[in-house]
Amino acid sequence: MRIDALALRNFRNYDALNVTFAPDCNVIVGENAQGKTNLLEAIVYLSSARSPRARAEKELISFGKSECSIKANAFARNRDFLLEIALAAGRRRKILINKVPAKKGSDLSDVLGAVYFCPEDLLLIRDGAAARRKFMDDALCQLRARYAQALSDYHRAYEHKTRILRDSEEYPSLLDTLPEFDLRMAQSGAVIIYYRARFCERLKEYAGIAHRECSGGREELGVEYQTVSTISDPLAPIETIYDQLRAHQASHAAAERASRMCLSGPHKDDIAVTVNGLEARHFCSQGQVRTAALSLKLADREIHKTAIGEYPVMLLDDVLSELDPRRQEYVLNRIAGGQVFITCCENDRLDALLSGRVYHVREGKVL
Ligand code: ATP
Numbered sequence: 207m208r209i210d211a212l213a214l215r216n217f218r219n220y221d222a223l224n225v226t227f228a229p230d231c232n233v234i235v236g237e238n239a240q241g242k243t244n245l246l247e248a249i250v251y252l253s254s255a256r257s258p259r260a261r262a263e264k265e266l267i268s269f270g271k272s273e274c275s276i277k278a279n280a281f282a283r284n285r286d287f288l289l290e291i292a293l294a295a296g297r298r299r300k301i302l303i304n305k306v307p308a309k310k311g312s313d314l315s316d317v318l319g320a321v322y323f324c325p326e327d328l329l330l331i332r333d334g335a336a337a338r339r340k341f342m343d344d345a346l347c348q349l350r351a352r353y354a355q356a357l358s359d360y361h362r363a364y365e366h367k368t369r370i371l372r373d374s375e376e377y378p379s380l381l382d383t384l385p386e387f388d389l390r391m392a393q394s395g396a397v398i399i400y401y402r403a404r405f406c407e408r409l410k411e412y413a414g415i416a417h418r419e420c421s422g423g424r425e426e427l428g429v430e431y432q433t434v435s436t437i438s439d440p441l442a443p444i445e446t447i448y449d450q451l452r453a454h455q456a457s458h459a460a461a462e463r464a465s466r467m468c469l470s471g472p473h474k475d476d477i478a479v480t481v482n483g484l485e486a487r488h489f490c491s492q493g494q495v496r497t498a499a500l501s502l503k504l505a506d507r508e509i510h511k512t513a514i515g516e517y518p519v520m521l522l523d524d525v526l527s528e529l530d531p532r533r534q535e536y537v538l539n540r541i542a543g544g545q546v547f548i549t550c551c552e553n554d555r556l557d558a559l560l561s562g563r564v565y566h567v568r569e570g571k572v573l
Protein backbone atom coordinates (compact mmCIF):
# COMPACT_ATOMS: atom_id res chain seq x y z
CA MET A 207 0.00 0.00 0.00
CA ARG A 208 1.10 3.56 -0.53
CA ILE A 209 0.20 7.24 -0.43
CA ASP A 210 0.42 8.86 -3.86
CA ALA A 211 -0.61 12.40 -2.95
CA LEU A 212 -1.29 14.40 0.20
CA ALA A 213 -3.15 17.70 0.67
CA LEU A 214 -3.19 19.57 3.98
CA ARG A 215 -5.17 22.69 4.95
CA ASN A 216 -4.48 24.39 8.29
CA PHE A 217 -2.88 21.24 9.66
CA ARG A 218 -0.26 22.07 12.35
CA ASN A 219 2.20 24.51 10.69
CA TYR A 220 0.95 23.79 7.13
CA ASP A 221 -1.55 26.36 5.72
CA ALA A 222 -1.86 24.74 2.34
CA LEU A 223 0.19 21.84 1.08
CA ASN A 224 -0.15 19.71 -2.05
CA VAL A 225 2.49 17.12 -2.57
CA THR A 226 2.95 13.85 -4.46
CA PHE A 227 5.10 11.00 -3.22
CA ALA A 228 7.29 8.28 -4.68
CA PRO A 229 6.05 4.68 -4.33
CA ASP A 230 9.28 3.59 -2.62
CA CYS A 231 11.55 5.85 -0.59
CA ASN A 232 10.68 9.46 0.34
CA VAL A 233 13.28 11.44 2.27
CA ILE A 234 11.98 14.49 4.15
CA VAL A 235 14.83 16.88 4.93
CA GLY A 236 14.75 20.10 6.91
CA GLU A 237 16.07 22.00 9.90
CA ASN A 238 14.48 21.65 13.32
CA ALA A 239 10.89 22.80 13.82
CA GLN A 240 10.08 23.18 10.11
CA GLY A 241 7.31 20.55 9.86
CA LYS A 242 8.94 17.19 9.14
CA THR A 243 7.27 15.33 12.00
CA ASN A 244 4.00 17.16 11.31
CA LEU A 245 4.01 15.73 7.80
CA LEU A 246 4.50 12.17 9.07
CA GLU A 247 1.87 12.75 11.75
CA ALA A 248 -0.66 13.62 9.02
CA ILE A 249 0.06 10.31 7.29
CA VAL A 250 -0.24 8.31 10.52
CA TYR A 251 -3.49 10.12 11.28
CA LEU A 252 -4.85 9.05 7.89
CA SER A 253 -4.21 5.44 8.83
CA SER A 254 -6.19 5.33 12.07
CA ALA A 255 -7.46 8.79 13.09
CA ARG A 256 -5.05 8.45 16.01
CA SER A 257 -2.11 10.79 16.38
CA PRO A 258 1.13 9.42 17.80
CA ARG A 259 1.68 12.60 19.81
CA ALA A 260 -1.36 14.88 20.09
CA ARG A 261 -3.36 14.52 23.30
CA ALA A 262 -6.40 16.14 21.74
CA GLU A 263 -7.65 16.39 18.17
CA LYS A 264 -7.75 20.17 18.27
CA GLU A 265 -3.95 20.31 18.66
CA LEU A 266 -3.77 19.30 14.99
CA ILE A 267 -5.56 22.45 13.82
CA SER A 268 -3.20 25.35 13.03
CA PHE A 269 -2.98 27.94 15.81
CA GLY A 270 -5.59 30.64 15.31
CA LYS A 271 -7.67 28.55 12.87
CA SER A 272 -10.94 26.77 13.64
CA GLU A 273 -10.79 23.87 11.21
CA CYS A 274 -8.40 21.77 9.21
CA SER A 275 -8.43 19.06 6.58
CA ILE A 276 -6.19 16.16 5.62
CA LYS A 277 -6.68 14.43 2.27
CA ALA A 278 -4.79 11.71 0.49
CA ASN A 279 -4.88 9.56 -2.59
CA ALA A 280 -3.90 6.11 -1.47
CA PHE A 281 -3.43 2.84 -3.27
CA ALA A 282 -4.16 -0.43 -1.46
CA ARG A 283 -5.53 -3.87 -2.33
CA ASN A 284 -5.05 -2.98 -6.02
CA ARG A 285 -7.48 -0.08 -5.78
CA ASP A 286 -7.35 3.70 -5.54
CA PHE A 287 -8.79 5.37 -2.46
CA LEU A 288 -9.54 8.97 -1.60
CA LEU A 289 -9.23 9.53 2.16
CA GLU A 290 -10.50 12.75 3.72
CA ILE A 291 -10.59 13.92 7.31
CA ALA A 292 -12.02 17.24 8.44
CA LEU A 293 -11.53 18.51 11.98
CA ALA A 294 -13.27 21.52 13.46
CA ALA A 295 -13.09 22.97 16.96
CA GLY A 296 -16.16 21.96 18.96
CA ARG A 297 -17.54 19.66 16.26
CA ARG A 298 -17.28 15.94 15.57
CA ARG A 299 -14.60 15.04 13.09
CA LYS A 300 -15.68 13.91 9.63
CA ILE A 301 -14.07 11.02 7.83
CA LEU A 302 -14.81 10.20 4.19
CA ILE A 303 -13.51 7.15 2.34
CA ASN A 304 -14.13 7.51 -1.39
CA LYS A 305 -16.68 10.22 -0.51
CA VAL A 306 -18.63 7.83 1.76
CA PRO A 307 -18.79 8.88 5.44
CA ALA A 308 -17.01 6.46 7.79
CA LYS A 309 -18.45 5.81 11.24
CA LYS A 310 -15.25 5.03 13.06
CA GLY A 311 -11.64 6.15 12.84
CA SER A 312 -10.62 2.52 12.60
CA ASP A 313 -12.38 2.26 9.20
CA LEU A 314 -9.36 4.11 7.83
CA SER A 315 -7.13 1.24 8.95
CA ASP A 316 -8.96 -1.06 6.57
CA VAL A 317 -7.49 1.02 3.76
CA LEU A 318 -4.15 2.29 4.99
CA GLY A 319 -1.72 0.72 7.43
CA ALA A 320 1.19 2.67 8.90
CA VAL A 321 4.04 1.83 11.23
CA TYR A 322 5.57 4.93 12.81
CA PHE A 323 8.98 4.78 14.42
CA CYS A 324 10.48 7.72 16.31
CA PRO A 325 13.35 8.20 18.77
CA GLU A 326 11.03 7.80 21.78
CA ASP A 327 10.29 4.29 20.56
CA LEU A 328 13.89 3.45 21.22
CA LEU A 329 12.85 3.67 24.88
CA LEU A 330 10.07 1.14 24.40
CA ILE A 331 12.13 -1.31 26.41
CA ARG A 332 13.28 0.97 29.26
CA ASP A 333 10.01 2.82 29.79
CA GLY A 334 7.17 1.68 32.04
CA ALA A 335 4.47 -0.78 30.99
CA ALA A 336 2.28 2.00 29.54
CA ALA A 337 4.67 2.40 26.60
CA ARG A 338 4.42 -1.28 25.71
CA ARG A 339 0.63 -1.28 26.10
CA LYS A 340 0.46 1.69 23.72
CA PHE A 341 2.64 -0.20 21.28
CA MET A 342 0.22 -3.15 21.32
CA ASP A 343 -2.82 -0.86 21.15
CA ASP A 344 -1.52 1.20 18.21
CA ALA A 345 -0.73 -1.93 16.22
CA LEU A 346 -3.91 -3.83 17.07
CA CYS A 347 -6.28 -0.90 16.59
CA GLN A 348 -5.08 -0.76 13.00
CA LEU A 349 -5.32 -4.49 12.45
CA ARG A 350 -8.60 -5.36 14.17
CA ALA A 351 -11.66 -3.13 14.23
CA ARG A 352 -13.08 -5.31 17.00
CA TYR A 353 -10.04 -4.59 19.14
CA ALA A 354 -10.34 -0.83 18.61
CA GLN A 355 -13.98 -1.00 19.69
CA ALA A 356 -13.21 -3.13 22.77
CA LEU A 357 -10.40 -0.79 23.78
CA SER A 358 -12.61 2.26 23.59
CA ASP A 359 -15.41 0.48 25.54
CA TYR A 360 -12.90 -0.61 28.15
CA HIS A 361 -11.47 2.89 28.62
CA ARG A 362 -14.91 4.37 29.01
CA ALA A 363 -15.97 1.79 31.63
CA TYR A 364 -12.60 2.09 33.41
CA GLU A 365 -12.95 5.86 33.72
CA HIS A 366 -16.49 5.55 35.09
CA LYS A 367 -15.44 2.90 37.59
CA THR A 368 -12.41 4.92 38.70
CA ARG A 369 -14.61 7.96 39.28
CA ILE A 370 -17.17 5.91 41.21
CA LEU A 371 -14.54 4.40 43.47
CA ARG A 372 -12.90 7.79 44.01
CA ASP A 373 -16.16 9.55 44.90
CA SER A 374 -17.66 6.66 46.87
CA GLU A 375 -16.58 7.95 50.25
CA GLU A 376 -18.65 11.08 49.77
CA TYR A 377 -21.49 9.37 47.88
CA PRO A 378 -21.71 5.69 48.97
CA SER A 379 -24.83 5.05 46.85
CA LEU A 380 -22.65 5.35 43.73
CA LEU A 381 -21.31 1.89 44.53
CA ASP A 382 -24.66 0.38 43.49
CA THR A 383 -23.74 1.06 39.85
CA LEU A 384 -20.36 -0.67 40.10
CA PRO A 385 -21.51 -4.18 38.96
CA GLU A 386 -22.60 -2.71 35.60
CA PHE A 387 -19.12 -1.31 34.94
CA ASP A 388 -17.41 -4.49 36.16
CA LEU A 389 -19.47 -6.44 33.65
CA ARG A 390 -18.53 -4.12 30.79
CA MET A 391 -14.86 -4.14 31.73
CA ALA A 392 -14.80 -7.94 31.80
CA GLN A 393 -16.55 -8.16 28.41
CA SER A 394 -14.27 -5.71 26.61
CA GLY A 395 -11.24 -6.76 28.69
CA ALA A 396 -11.57 -10.38 27.51
CA VAL A 397 -11.46 -9.25 23.87
CA ILE A 398 -8.40 -7.09 24.57
CA ILE A 399 -6.51 -9.94 26.24
CA TYR A 400 -7.44 -12.39 23.49
CA TYR A 401 -5.95 -10.18 20.77
CA ARG A 402 -2.94 -8.99 22.76
CA ALA A 403 -1.95 -12.59 23.50
CA ARG A 404 -2.00 -13.48 19.81
CA PHE A 405 -0.14 -10.32 18.86
CA CYS A 406 2.62 -11.13 21.37
CA GLU A 407 3.00 -14.65 19.98
CA ARG A 408 3.70 -13.16 16.55
CA LEU A 409 5.92 -10.49 18.05
CA LYS A 410 7.99 -13.13 19.78
CA GLU A 411 8.54 -14.89 16.48
CA TYR A 412 9.33 -11.92 14.20
CA ALA A 413 11.18 -9.74 16.71
CA GLY A 414 13.21 -12.80 17.70
CA ILE A 415 14.39 -13.24 14.13
CA ALA A 416 15.18 -9.53 13.69
CA HIS A 417 17.10 -9.34 16.96
CA ARG A 418 19.09 -12.47 16.19
CA GLU A 419 20.06 -11.15 12.76
CA CYS A 420 20.85 -7.65 13.97
CA SER A 421 23.09 -8.95 16.77
CA GLY A 422 24.97 -11.28 14.47
CA GLY A 423 23.37 -14.33 16.10
CA ARG A 424 24.81 -13.52 19.53
CA GLU A 425 21.58 -12.53 21.29
CA GLU A 426 18.23 -14.17 21.87
CA LEU A 427 15.22 -11.89 22.42
CA GLY A 428 12.39 -13.12 24.66
CA VAL A 429 8.88 -11.63 24.44
CA GLU A 430 6.19 -12.70 26.91
CA TYR A 431 2.73 -11.23 27.34
CA GLN A 432 1.83 -10.50 30.98
CA THR A 433 -1.76 -10.03 32.03
CA VAL A 434 -4.23 -10.49 34.91
CA SER A 435 -3.02 -13.23 37.26
CA THR A 436 -6.14 -15.42 37.10
CA ILE A 437 -5.84 -15.88 33.31
CA SER A 438 -4.31 -19.35 33.06
CA ASP A 439 -3.85 -19.21 29.29
CA PRO A 440 -4.23 -15.86 27.48
CA LEU A 441 -4.54 -17.77 24.19
CA ALA A 442 -7.75 -19.44 25.46
CA PRO A 443 -11.16 -18.60 23.90
CA ILE A 444 -12.71 -15.25 24.85
CA GLU A 445 -15.42 -16.91 27.03
CA THR A 446 -12.78 -18.61 29.18
CA ILE A 447 -10.86 -15.37 29.60
CA TYR A 448 -14.09 -13.59 30.51
CA ASP A 449 -14.86 -16.11 33.29
CA GLN A 450 -11.36 -15.81 34.68
CA LEU A 451 -11.56 -11.99 34.62
CA ARG A 452 -14.81 -12.15 36.57
CA ALA A 453 -13.11 -14.36 39.16
CA HIS A 454 -10.30 -11.83 39.52
CA GLN A 455 -12.79 -8.98 39.92
CA ALA A 456 -14.67 -10.92 42.61
CA SER A 457 -11.52 -11.63 44.60
CA HIS A 458 -10.42 -7.98 44.40
CA ALA A 459 -13.77 -6.27 44.99
CA ALA A 460 -13.14 -5.61 48.67
CA ALA A 461 -9.62 -4.33 48.06
CA GLU A 462 -10.87 -2.00 45.32
CA ARG A 463 -13.48 -0.49 47.61
CA ALA A 464 -10.94 -0.11 50.41
CA SER A 465 -8.23 1.46 48.26
CA ARG A 466 -10.76 3.28 46.05
CA MET A 467 -8.74 2.26 43.01
CA CYS A 468 -9.45 -0.01 40.07
CA LEU A 469 -7.17 -3.01 40.63
CA SER A 470 -8.54 -5.62 38.27
CA GLY A 471 -8.21 -5.72 34.48
CA PRO A 472 -5.83 -5.54 31.51
CA HIS A 473 -5.09 -1.83 32.01
CA LYS A 474 -1.99 -3.05 33.85
CA ASP A 475 -0.80 -5.48 31.15
CA ASP A 476 2.81 -5.53 30.04
CA ILE A 477 5.18 -7.33 27.73
CA ALA A 478 8.17 -8.89 29.48
CA VAL A 479 11.17 -8.44 27.21
CA THR A 480 14.38 -10.35 27.87
CA VAL A 481 17.73 -10.56 26.12
CA ASN A 482 19.63 -13.81 26.65
CA GLY A 483 17.26 -14.51 29.54
CA LEU A 484 17.89 -11.24 31.39
CA GLU A 485 15.16 -8.67 31.93
CA ALA A 486 15.89 -6.11 29.21
CA ARG A 487 14.46 -3.19 31.12
CA HIS A 488 17.01 -3.44 33.91
CA PHE A 489 19.99 -5.35 32.58
CA CYS A 490 20.46 -4.44 28.91
CA SER A 491 23.16 -2.19 27.56
CA GLN A 492 22.18 0.85 25.48
CA GLY A 493 22.95 -1.00 22.30
CA GLN A 494 20.93 -4.04 23.32
CA VAL A 495 17.96 -1.83 24.22
CA ARG A 496 18.16 -0.21 20.79
CA THR A 497 18.36 -3.52 18.98
CA ALA A 498 15.42 -4.88 20.97
CA ALA A 499 13.24 -1.80 20.34
CA LEU A 500 14.16 -1.84 16.67
CA SER A 501 13.27 -5.52 16.44
CA LEU A 502 9.84 -4.91 18.00
CA LYS A 503 9.09 -2.16 15.48
CA LEU A 504 10.26 -4.20 12.50
CA ALA A 505 8.17 -7.11 13.79
CA ASP A 506 5.15 -4.81 13.93
CA ARG A 507 5.61 -4.18 10.20
CA GLU A 508 5.88 -7.91 9.45
CA ILE A 509 2.74 -8.65 11.47
CA HIS A 510 0.88 -6.09 9.35
CA LYS A 511 2.16 -7.70 6.21
CA THR A 512 1.03 -11.17 7.30
CA ALA A 513 -2.37 -9.94 8.43
CA ILE A 514 -3.15 -7.73 5.44
CA GLY A 515 -1.06 -9.16 2.63
CA GLU A 516 0.85 -5.96 1.84
CA TYR A 517 3.43 -3.91 3.67
CA PRO A 518 2.08 -0.94 5.59
CA VAL A 519 3.60 2.48 4.97
CA MET A 520 6.71 2.79 7.13
CA LEU A 521 7.53 6.15 8.70
CA LEU A 522 10.94 6.65 10.24
CA ASP A 523 11.04 9.94 12.11
CA ASP A 524 14.59 10.96 12.98
CA VAL A 525 15.53 7.44 14.01
CA LEU A 526 18.24 6.67 11.50
CA SER A 527 20.61 9.29 12.88
CA GLU A 528 20.13 7.70 16.32
CA LEU A 529 21.43 4.36 15.12
CA ASP A 530 24.99 3.28 14.38
CA PRO A 531 25.90 2.51 10.75
CA ARG A 532 25.43 -1.26 11.18
CA ARG A 533 21.87 -0.87 12.50
CA GLN A 534 21.08 1.84 9.93
CA GLU A 535 22.00 -0.49 7.16
CA TYR A 536 20.05 -3.32 8.76
CA VAL A 537 16.88 -1.22 8.98
CA LEU A 538 17.19 0.04 5.42
CA ASN A 539 17.70 -3.45 4.05
CA ARG A 540 14.80 -4.77 6.10
CA ILE A 541 12.26 -2.19 5.01
CA ALA A 542 12.92 -2.34 1.30
CA GLY A 543 9.83 -3.45 -0.59
CA GLY A 544 7.20 -1.07 0.76
CA GLN A 545 6.69 2.69 0.76
CA VAL A 546 8.90 4.47 3.28
CA PHE A 547 9.08 8.03 4.63
CA ILE A 548 12.29 9.01 6.36
CA THR A 549 12.93 12.36 8.01
CA CYS A 550 16.38 13.69 8.72
CA CYS A 551 18.08 16.98 9.45
CA GLU A 552 19.95 18.95 6.78
CA ASN A 553 23.29 18.20 8.37
CA ASP A 554 22.82 14.44 8.80
CA ARG A 555 25.22 12.56 6.60
CA LEU A 556 22.63 10.03 5.61
CA ASP A 557 22.42 10.91 1.91
CA ALA A 558 24.92 8.22 1.02
CA LEU A 559 22.68 5.56 2.55
CA LEU A 560 19.38 6.81 1.22
CA SER A 561 18.34 6.59 -2.35
CA GLY A 562 14.93 8.14 -2.66
CA ARG A 563 13.02 11.22 -3.72
CA VAL A 564 14.11 14.14 -1.52
CA TYR A 565 11.72 16.80 -0.15
CA HIS A 566 13.00 19.93 1.57
CA VAL A 567 10.68 21.26 4.24
CA ARG A 568 10.86 24.85 5.49
CA GLU A 569 8.32 26.73 7.64
CA GLY A 570 5.43 24.49 6.72
CA LYS A 571 6.21 24.39 3.00
CA VAL A 572 7.65 21.64 0.87
CA LEU A 573 10.11 23.29 -1.50
P1 ATP B 1 12.64 18.49 14.49
O1 ATP B 1 13.74 18.31 13.51
O2 ATP B 1 13.07 19.36 15.62
O3 ATP B 1 11.99 17.24 14.91
P2 ATP B 1 10.32 19.04 12.80
O4 ATP B 1 10.62 19.57 11.45
O5 ATP B 1 9.98 17.61 12.93
O6 ATP B 1 11.53 19.42 13.76
P3 ATP B 1 7.66 19.57 13.72
O7 ATP B 1 7.57 18.75 14.95
O8 ATP B 1 7.03 19.04 12.51
O9 ATP B 1 9.17 19.94 13.42
O10 ATP B 1 7.03 20.98 14.13
C1 ATP B 1 7.19 22.15 13.38
C2 ATP B 1 6.52 23.32 14.06
O11 ATP B 1 5.11 23.15 14.05
C3 ATP B 1 6.90 23.58 15.50
O12 ATP B 1 7.65 24.75 15.60
C4 ATP B 1 5.57 23.75 16.22
O13 ATP B 1 5.54 24.86 17.06
C5 ATP B 1 4.60 23.95 15.08
N1 ATP B 1 3.24 23.52 15.44
C6 ATP B 1 2.85 22.47 16.17
N2 ATP B 1 1.52 22.40 16.29
C7 ATP B 1 1.04 23.47 15.62
C8 ATP B 1 -0.26 23.99 15.38
N3 ATP B 1 -1.36 23.37 15.86
N4 ATP B 1 -0.37 25.11 14.63
C9 ATP B 1 0.72 25.73 14.14
N5 ATP B 1 1.98 25.30 14.34
C10 ATP B 1 2.14 24.19 15.07
Ligand code: MG
Nearest residue numbers: 242243523524
Ligand atom coordinates in the same frame (compact mmCIF):
# COMPACT_ATOMS: atom_id res chain seq x y z
MG1 MG C 1 10.58 16.09 14.21
